[in-house]
Amino acid sequence: MNPEEAWFPGRLLELTQHECLELLGGSRVGRVAYSTRTGPVVVPVNYHLDGTDVLLRTAPTTELAHHLGSSELALQVDEFDAFNESGWSVLVRGPAVRVDPYDLPAFLDAPRSWAGGSRPLLIRISGRAISGRRLLPV
Amino acid sequence: MNPEEAWFPGRLLELTQHECLELLGGSRVGRVAYSTRTGPVVVPVNYHLDGTDVLLRTAPTTELAHHLGSSELALQVDEFDAFNESGWSVLVRGPAVRVDPYDLPAFLDAPRSWAGGSRPLLIRISGRAISGRRLLPV
Numbered sequence: 001m002n003p004e005e006a007w008f009p010g011r012l013l014e015l016t017q018h019e020c021l022e023l024l025g026g027s028r029v030g031r032v033a034y035s036t037r038t039g040p041v042v043v044p045v046n047y048h049l050d051g052t053d054v055l056l057r058t059a060p061t062t063e064l065a066h067h068l069g070s071s072e073l074a075l076q077v078d079e080f081d082a083f084n085e086s087g088w089s090v091l092v093r094g095p096a097v098r099v100d101p102y103d104l105p106a107f108l109d110a111p112r113s114w115a116g117g118s119r120p121l122l123i124r125i126s127g128r129a130i131s132g133r134r135l136l137p138v
Numbered sequence: 139m140n141p142e143e144a145w146f147p148g149r150l151l152e153l154t155q156h157e158c159l160e161l162l163g164g165s166r167v168g169r170v171a172y173s174t175r176t177g178p179v180v181v182p183v184n185y186h187l188d189g190t191d192v193l194l195r196t197a198p199t200t201e202l203a204h205h206l207g208s209s210e211l212a213l214q215v216d217e218f219d220a221f222n223e224s225g226w227s228v229l230v231r232g233p234a235v236r237v238d239p240y241d242l243p244a245f246l247d248a249p250r251s252w253a254g255g256s257r258p259l260l261i262r263i264s265g266r267a268i269s270g271r272r273l274l275p276v
Contacts (some may be wrong), residue, residue, distance in 0.1 A: 003214035005226070011254060012253050012255075021223075029220070029225075030265055031169065031180060031214060031227075032214070033171050033178040033180050034177075034178060035173040035177055037211050038210055039171075039172075039208070039210030039212055039232075040171040040172060040173050040180075040210075040211075040212045041171075041229065041231070042169060042171050042180055042212055042229060043214075043227065043229070044216055044218070044225065044273075045198065071178070072176055072178075073177060074177055074179065074180055075200030076180035076181075080167055080182070082166070085252035086252070087167075087252075089169075089181065089182045091180060093176065093177055093179070094177075114223035114224070114225075114273060115149060115150050115273055116149060129185075135252060
């Protein structure tokens, strides 16, 4: 048995940071996760990649907004092929801060949210740790 | 302005628990989330719905296995339509315990993992809280 198989069982390949950023840049929807006293919460979100950071929007009344500052956040993006039982997944983890839209180099109307309603709170997750894996087709 | 819009901006509809369970039962792949000292971690996983609980497998060497017991877990499943900018998302939250496969009513070879390799550790997340939302097409 190849000793590496203990670390990457099956057809799982670790992605480089470059590959992770390329995959992140090619999608608009992911899931943001935050920790609460009763475990993690994961909700879909539209995002925009800015270098190695991730920008997302929410309303000031959301539970996500209330947990800003008390926990690092994570953004997860993936894609699967159920027929080939393959896919990839990327995770960005890091501290999150509220951003003044006017602090952005040029005002980005990004990320645009699929859902309507006002989401004036712009959040930046600093990509302190970016990792990903690809599950190859059989 | 409809006062409800403040709670469900855009075209977001809260799903009933029955709808959530139906959607969970129709999929095989989701994302399991656990809390760590440096925020939440979210990784794809094959799962099997058992009533209002979720069964999943991992290897005893994974970070997920090490965090069993120290935090409640969450399983998230969703589906999006990028063209219509619509989709749905379901979240199961609750305490997680290690399960002896022989304690299952009839031994289930479920969930079967897309990735190969040995994943002898069977985990049951009790669906203490099950919630979901649907984002309607424009």
